[in-house]
Amino acid sequence: MTFKADMTSASETLLQAPTPALVLDEARLAANIRRMEAHLAPFGVAFRPHVKTAKSPDVLRAVLHGTGPITVSTLLEARMFAEAGFDDILYAVGIVPAKLDAVRALADAGVRMQIILDDAGVAREVADALAGQSGIAVLIEVDCDGHRSGVAPDADDLLVIGRTLADAGLFGGVLTHAGDSYGCEGADAIAAHAELERSGLVRAAGRLRAAGLPCPVISMGSTPTALFARALDGITEVRAGVYIFQDLVMAGIGVCRPDEIALSVLATVIGHQKAQGRLVIDAGWMAMSRDRGTVGQRVDQGYGLVCDVDGTIIGDLVVTGANQEHGLVGHRDGTPLDLAAYPIGTRLRVLPNHACATAAQHPAYLLTDRSGRIAARWPRFSGW
């Protein structure tokens, strides 16, 4: 018995594809890519997109117009993209010695690898473990905003770590991620956070250089700060990932408009809650993810903002609740819906709160062109 045949491959439009399914709007994707390129061009910095959102070599080839330098969040991403021909990879999660064998295997296969750390003890262990290894550079993770990880720009440890790595011939530079920029709202606040990120990182690089340690890579990035930075003096490289798709969390802080979001989940109306005036759709939290990133923003989008099958936002229809394979759709204010306008079988699309989390629930993207035709099915991977 064989049933595994991919039924989407036989579908030509979103009215035929099995639901739920992940849809990627080719025109919006292209516009998001162009927007980042246009914003960064005047600054003359390198760009290293983060693949953790897309997890798809097909998507990244569109971003980079081929292959090129990338940022990864897992070693599986590194391996999968290396297999697809990407040979310049920054693994931007703090390394531990137990993971060095996997990094070394990539370097030995010809991939230019960069790893990061923020601890003097780990730096010592890495220096010992990688003695004589070529093809691996180590960046020091700098904490610019107290978000998560990293050495403070003014900490003594910065120079201790830099010296340890430089003595082992491994020191590559500094990196930071302004994760707290997701909590800013509006262009001015985000630009101010970008300056915090830039200035902290450049200060750290300056201290290392003053101590005689060359610091070729000075890498910063997050989608908000990459798109709204007004100065990038002293920065050599910018990173960002979610901008490729955008999402409702980004829209909520003013980084994009909702109608610029390239990613959505195709769903079918499978029932009517007549008493409550709500639709039941076949996109529950398994299809949308459990991410409720807009709950603390000014506009709570529930589990997602609802569009018609062509991707046009209907109004204030949101996924108000979700079980594993059931989503409930209603007006944001709870007013009963006119169910007759959405017969069972109707197809809808739902914009996600968080593109990284929603995309991770799906095995592939249905790439749709301007006419709504499915132009390609781009697989994506998951796991570690």
Next chain:
Amino acid sequence: MTFKADMTSASETLLQAPTPALVLDEARLAANIRRMEAHLAPFGVAFRPHVKTAKSPDVLRAVLHGTGPITVSTLLEARMFAEAGFDDILYAVGIVPAKLDAVRALADAGVRMQIILDDAGVAREVADALAGQSGIAVLIEVDCDGHRSGVAPDADDLLVIGRTLADAGLFGGVLTHAGDSYGCEGADAIAAHAELERSGLVRAAGRLRAAGLPCPVISMGSTPTALFARALDGITEVRAGVYIFQDLVMAGIGVCRPDEIALSVLATVIGHQKAQGRLVIDAGWMAMSRDRGTVGQRVDQGYGLVCDVDGTIIGDLVVTGANQEHGLVGHRDGTPLDLAAYPIGTRLRVLPNHACATAAQHPAYLLTDRSGRIAARWPRFSGW
């Protein structure tokens, strides 16, 4: 270049396996399975486990001591389990006509299929579409607690739908799911909800039978009500899924103890937040899921409750925050942790809020025996 080799296959213990990884404790799994069997045995009802939590034929073979009747939440689950030899499948999400071809393909291949619906119009369409089809029975979904879907037990539509299906030779019985039982707390409250579920469903079946419609299947279920029901008079079949693993949400309402949870995420300490006294681990929300199901319970477990590598709960250590590949671990009350007790490289295990959501983030289970050895790697699937 080939890097895809599964590195876990070479690991013998949880101190060697790459992290993050999903761990399934064989002894706890067996105990959870025995507990359900022991509770239901006196009632003499059939049992049809839900595979949506495990999504793994290997796990279900342990549950059923072979193959047997199962419940699925997606057509992919139906196809994957049919391929693995399970030939009695209930698809427990409201059907729409566009999905009937996939159901018919399974029935034509010899799988005994049951589908559900709650709408008179859909019943009409299904009756027309499946005229002359063998191997497919249709159950009417009954709403016992206003949770999500279903016809009220006393609604006129119940008989209309039953008659439509019976005339087409498709009517198989009634089904309900007491989803609101997840909001009950304690044995008495859950038992009362089970009685609400039972009595509503039996009342619906009685009305159908009084109208001359035979109603062979009377199927109810949820993990809380299946484990705490005190009477199942009139019920022919019980369904449940999450009980196989259990989770912190179930523990929070008194369905299990935290140390009965069979599922956990293996993680490595990859950093120290010295100022805050928190650990950084390599299990972020991608490994734990975004599910925060305990946030509204008496004890908020953050993104998960932390155990040592042997699975023993450490105390009040929880994952207080999560980014995609970073988890922050601290005391529940925010007291700084003694970081020296958890050097970088230390391995921990994290119990999940919601087993269905956390398991869905992983490609496989590492089954561990009593000595902590990895006895097997059981693959699981995802998607639709």
